[in-house]
Amino acid sequence: MPGSDRKAVTSSTTFKALRVLEAVAASPQPMGLSDVAEAVGFDKSTTYRMLNTLAEAGYIVRDDLAKRYSLSYKVVYLSRNLLAENEVMRLSHQMLERITAETGETTHLCVLDGQQTVLIQKVKGTQLVAVDFQIGDRSPLHCTSIGKALLAFQDVRFIEEVIAAGLPKMASNTLTDPEAFRKELHLVRAQGYAIDDHEFSDSMRCIAAPIFEPDGHVGMGISLSGPDTRYTLQRLEELRGPLLRAAWDLSERLGGAPWK
Amino acid sequence: MPGSDRKAVTSSTTFKALRVLEAVAASPQPMGLSDVAEAVGFDKSTTYRMLNTLAEAGYIVRDDLAKRYSLSYKVVYLSRNLLAENEVMRLSHQMLERITAETGETTHLCVLDGQQTVLIQKVKGTQLVAVDFQIGDRSPLHCTSIGKALLAFQDVRFIEEVIAAGLPKMASNTLTDPEAFRKELHLVRAQGYAIDDHEFSDSMRCIAAPIFEPDGHVGMGISLSGPDTRYTLQRLEELRGPLLRAAWDLSERLGGAPWK
DNA sequence: TAATGAAGTTTCATTTATTGAAATAGCAAA
DNA sequence: TTTGCTATTTCAATAAATGAAACTTCATTA
Numbered sequence: 009m010p011g012s013d014r015k016a017v018t019s020s021t022t023f024k025a026l027r028v029l030e031a032v033a034a035s036p037q038p039m040g041l042s043d044v045a046e047a048v049g050f051d052k053s054t055t056y057r058m059l060n061t062l063a064e065a066g067y068i069v070r071d072d073l074a075k076r077y078s079l080s081y082k083v084v085y086l087s088r089n090l091l092a093e094n095e096v097m098r099l100s101h102q103m104l105e106r107i108t109a110e111t112g113e114t115t116h117l118c119v120l121d122g123q124q125t126v127l128i129q130k131v132k133g134t135q136l137v138a139v140d141f142q143i144g145d146r147s148p149l150h151c152t153s154i155g156k157a158l159l160a161f162q163d164v165r166f167i168e169e170v171i172a173a174g175l176p177k178m179a180s181n182t183l184t185d186p187e188a189f190r191k192e193l194h195l196v197r198a199q200g201y202a203i204d205d206h207e208f209s210d211s212m213r214c215i216a217a218p219i220f221e222p223d224g225h226v227g228m229g230i231s232l233s234g235p236d237t238r239y240t241l242q243r244l245e246e247l248r249g250p251l252l253r254a255a256w257d258l259s260e261r262l263g264g265a266p267w268k
Numbered sequence: 269m270p271g272s273d274r275k276a277v278t279s280s281t282t283f284k285a286l287r288v289l290e291a292v293a294a295s296p297q298p299m300g301l302s303d304v305a306e307a308v309g310f311d312k313s314t315t316y317r318m319l320n321t322l323a324e325a326g327y328i329v330r331d332d333l334a335k336r337y338s339l340s341y342k343v344v345y346l347s348r349n350l351l352a353e354n355e356v357m358r359l360s361h362q363m364l365e366r367i368t369a370e371t372g373e374t375t376h377l378c379v380l381d382g383q384q385t386v387l388i389q390k391v392k393g394t395q396l397v398a399v400d401f402q403i404g405d406r407s408p409l410h411c412t413s414i415g416k417a418l419l420a421f422q423d424v425r426f427i428e429e430v431i432a433a434g435l436p437k438m439a440s441n442t443l444t445d446p447e448a449f450r451k452e453l454h455l456v457r458a459q460g461y462a463i464d465d466h467e468f469s470d471s472m473r474c475i476a477a478p479i480f481e482p483d484g485h486v487g488m489g490i491s492l493s494g495p496d497t498r499y500t501l502q503r504l505e506e507l508r509g510p511l512l513r514a515a516w517d518l519s520e521r522l523g524g525a526p527w528k
Numbered sequence: 529t530a531a532t533g534a535a536g537t538t539t540c541a542t543t544t545a546t547t548g549a550a551a552t553a554g555c556a557a558a
Numbered sequence: 559t560t561t562g563c564t565a566t567t568t569c570a571a572t573a574a575a576t577g578a579a580a581c582t583t584c585a586t587t588a
Binding site for chain 1: 276277278279281282283285286289290293294295296316317318320321322323324325326327329339340341342343344345346347348349350351352353379381382386388400402403404405406
Binding site for chain 3: 276277280281284310311312314317
């Protein structure tokens, strides 16, 4: 199937159930049956059956009095192995704290997941005005510093898949031309870090660096993001040193081989 | 359906898919098709279809070379609203840090989720030997201090449901007699905290207190747990003050009304 | 107090999807 | 090259899902 037009065999009923789960998860407050049915576009009786199923399986909780549904903590339980307190997470957290102690800025640790990045750790800085990303937040690869920092160190096949998936314009400086984007990734790979200067958002700039694993693979990285009023190009230059030192040290401690 | 023998209408196909998801999530390393099929007990072709579905929906990632499946960070993304950085989480974290600063012990914040508790926040203490619970870990209600601390403040109907579900013996001091257990909950309610003295595990003791919301409802609490060699009954007595002050202060800051 | 409207729940004939045994494909090891 | 095992596909039979319609519940309105 990979690279093929023919889709893999799948289960349409399961897709429906997952759509219902996502609708409930996305809502900041409990939802009624009609709300969910409207959000997912399924018949009420189909939606009702899926809600019952998810509740019985423990993924959502039904408030029997209000007849409303909300997400259960079971999904947090499923995430356990992903977010477990292990050596990698501990060392990473130390490095985030180090950068934040040196710079005062909020620092993020992200992983590559499919064709996006996911924020998994964060240490808040002292600045009152900061970019407020949440654990679990996903970001595109083509127009964020962390996305480019991770993508530049993937194999060419994957890079081409991302390019083929499209480079939609998100801000005034988003690179949408495939050739220009490939050049940018070459630059990122050469210099070992990436900058987002109004590519993802016109009010924010970022800088990010990859973390290397023992086999040379890159699956996560560190980034600093902030409002462009404070994150001038000069400020990014000041942040580069602490960021790269931390990324290098973390890679070494994990047994990684940066810049091989 | 509540209280009825008749089950709600559900989707058996969805249950199968969720079982597959849970099997992949539970594995510390990527699994092949045959591994998953064996773990869930479904035919390989059924399992194959569910894996394809979960992969296409983004919940698991397929390594095309090794033909192995692992959990995606999408479940972390679904958890966003549950673990979001909000005022409750910020204040709670401050209180955990306060207790840990005063006592040196690891502190936990747990929520009531169905008939279990889930660990959602943790501040590590300075002690080398500590109970190593993970974010997402679930615990029973009937034999943990946090379980009893939360259960004691639920309405009687829910308490009776938990008792009806069974009080299995987990350690030498587990309360398995319903009447003795009801008395214990009365005591917890009266004193405002709970102690687990070899009820959950014969090598650990714990103390926990509920957090009150503005409407008087109790949905989460704080607990301290440790090896029984350090967590003597006297030590629990020493921890009671810092724990109750923090729980009280957090309840007040959240607008809650403790012990109404 | 009765009528109305909307949300939630159930029914069931019809339709669609799923199932899984068997066959086939792929690939590493002997 | 053969063997053995995993992964993938096929498809007739079976089971499940679907959703329109009916029914139930309850709050609101006249």
